[in-house]
Amino acid sequence: MTELRAIPTCEGCPIRLNAVCADCGRDELAALEAAKSYRRLPAGATLVEEGEIPSHFSSIVSGSATVTKTLKDGRRQYVGILLPSDYIGRPGRHASLYEVRTLAETLLCQFERGAFERLLDEVPRLAPRLIEMTFDELDAARELAVVLGRKTARERVASLLVSLARRSAKLRRPLSEADAPLTLHLPLSRGQIADHLGLTIETASRQMAALKKDGVIGGTTRDIAIPNFRRLLLEAGSEGNPPPGYR
Amino acid sequence: MTELRAIPTCEGCPIRLNAVCADCGRDELAALEAAKSYRRLPAGATLVEEGEIPSHFSSIVSGSATVTKTLKDGRRQYVGILLPSDYIGRPGRHASLYEVRTLAETLLCQFERGAFERLLDEVPRLAPRLIEMTFDELDAARELAVVLGRKTARERVASLLVSLARRSAKLRRPLSEADAPLTLHLPLSRGQIADHLGLTIETASRQMAALKKDGVIGGTTRDIAIPNFRRLLLEAGSEGNPPPGYR
């Protein structure tokens, strides 16, 4: 799928316009160029362990990763899914509360933590962009809380598909209105979908099957066809029709 | 309860050491002083409406508020509870995705949005602190996702009590180890607890009753006694004992 061979320069970087560096000018970029390095990881690699103080701040150039919290008895919840241009890390010497693990082969653009903190002070357009992106992450986490707190299993699965479709097709045009067919490669197994949606693997599987039976989605296990995005959106439950039997 | 009469100066401000201004020096504080104003709201007041572009960025000096997302069919989820020193707002012209509403009479220290954005550029210790606090909010939202995705009703209620106890007794000392008795005034009704924990009012009420019956908590409806914090912590399910019957 994504080509990981070539180490891009910032100029030609695929995430140039969306990553934490997005707002930097040519001169500011030079400061980042000097400090950055690349790291390539296979699928299933642990990037950050829970409790670890990460040595680097990094951005996903290509690939994907999950942010996971695990209770001591083993219950797992994915609290984030990271796609290209998303960052991993937090300024300051904080132990990570999460495990970060690649879902696929992944290329990172990384900065040693101290160096990144210095850049935050020195490169004026970096901190505002980090603030902006962190607020977006906060919105995503709160949206997940709504999904987990208030939505049915079917709505959760539909919501995940909506979110992944929106993110992977980086819609400039409001996709919300598009009725045109659309395909989506799922980066997650059924078990991982369950870990993200607070469900069991069986329920995740059943709901995928039900959505398919009802014609909301098509395609294969990992490659989902969305014949009518608006329909999927309605199934996700954020758009106005109460689930059957809601008071 | 909290005294809202006196408008404090920054020097004597009760949230001086924890709010977004916490890292500012005496001189930086002067710039904030010049731009700030106060606003007092009764309980149940809407501070920000969903979809609105807020005109101000504000900090809670005293009181409390909820951050709520409502689905179009009326299902509600509190995605945050704000206590003194927490901020409300986001730099940039973003429509709020949430409703913010006071839980009790509340005093705000506020800045007109444009003025706050200028301060972010000009007062060096402001942006790093905002980043720090936003990451903390992100952690809280993700923690909530874990609670909503993976915990039982009893664990959810216990988790909320733990979180409120930790926050309201601004533990410098690790409260996690304290076995000493402790009291907590609940800022939330049973219905509001349910809205925060993704439960119904009946389930919230039943679980409170069950925790009381089992001696985990005592006190009255709104004033909770916690005879043994460690015990409550265990009930919250983050500390190692699987709930009965977990695979």
Place this chain on the structure above:
DNA sequence: CGATCCGTTGAATTACGTCAATAGACGTGG
């Protein structure tokens, strides 16, 4: 003193979890 709000409690219902068996998909080696 009725009205309203909030909390509690009981009984019936249900969505999802649990347990269990089977079916594909994919790779390895004979």
Place this chain on the structure above:
DNA sequence: CCACGTCTATTGACGTAATTCAACGGATCG
């Protein structure tokens, strides 16, 4: 090419935690 093991996904039958529906009790207030 086929037999076999492994891993993931699917499907069925059953159990249960939480919801739903309903009734009631205790404050608070005009």
